[in-house]
Amino acid sequence: GAGVSQSPSNKVTEKGKDVELRCDPISGHTALYWYRQSLGQGLEFLIYFQGNSAPDKSGLPSDRFSAERTGGSVSTLTIQRTQQEDSAVYLCASSLARTDEAFFGQGTRLTVV
Amino acid sequence: AQSVSQHNHHVILSEAASLELGCNYSYGGTVNLFWYVQYPGQHLQLLLKYFSGDPLVKGIKGFEAEFIKSKFSFNLRKPSVQWSDTAEYFCAVNEGKSNYQLIWGAGTKLIIKP
Numbered sequence: 001g002a003g004v005s006q007s008p009s010n011k012v013t014e015k016g017k018d019v020e021l022r023c024d025p026i027s028g029h030t031a032l033y034w035y036r037q038s039l040g041q042g043l044e045f046l047i048y049f050q051g052n053s054a055p056d057k058s059g060l061p062s063d064r065f066s067a068e069r070t071g072g073s074v075s076t077l078t079i080q081r082t083q084q085e086d087s088a089v090y091l092c093a094s095s096l097a098r099t100d101e102a103f104f105g106q107g108t109r110l111t112v113v
Numbered sequence: 114a115q116s117v118s119q120h121n122h123h124v125i126l127s128e129a130a131s132l133e134l135g136c137n138y139s140y141g142g143t144v145n146l147f148w149y150v151q152y153p154g155q156h157l158q159l160l161l162k163y164f165s166g167d168p169l170v171k172g173i174k175g176f177e178a179e180f181i182k183s184k185f186s187f188n189l190r191k192p193s194v195q196w197s198d199t200a201e202y203f204c205a206v207n208e209g210k211s212n213y214q215l216i217w218g219a220g221t222k223l224i225i226k227p
Contacts, residue, residue, distance in 0.1 A: 042203065043217040
């Protein structure tokens with residue numbers, strides 16, 4: 001596609017449920033990032049994928065968070081046993097290389113009730 | 114830990130006013146600097162970036178930013194704002210070639226009164 005696509009755009013879930021957020025990066029982009037943006041905060045790095053290398057998971061806030069990237073393209077961020085503090089906008093970005101401009105999707109607004 | 118500070122969380126200006134949004138970072142080594150903008154209902158997009166060379170960087174829509182290494186600053190400027198500049202502006206820094214991780218400021222919400 002022309003840009004980074006994320007789905008769903010909005011997700012409301014009950015506390016304790018698992019959720020999956022999807023990111024479809026720009027075709028050919030080898031780098032993929034997940035960020036979290038809480039109200040009034042800057043973007044918080046979660047995880048980074050680069051080609052076939054092992055992902056950098058150093059930003060994941062707890063072991064309830066995991067992500068995978070299949071075939072070097074689509075990525076899924078999974079949050080298990082969601083908590084209210086997980087409520088945020090989850091942003092995905094991709095770039096051609098790690099120092100290049102990152103192109104962002106529109107994000108998934110997650111609300112845990 | 115590295116940090117990025119955007120001192121103004123909300124700025125309200127009238128059309129044609131001049132704009133300067135502050136951005137300071139804490140890392141002392143080589144840095145790459147970015148300003149991103151998020152218009153209402155749209156995704157984040159790059160406004161301008163500095164990697165090396167001329168410290169005065171020109172971006173899209175008449176924006177520019179000046180990297181002042183001695184002040185650890187990368188302030189965003191525009192001589193005359195328009196109503197369409199209403200958006201949230203984010204400054205971000207990464208530690209040169211050694212670290213791709215972008216460290217983000219909290220953002221500045223800019224409202225331009227028509």
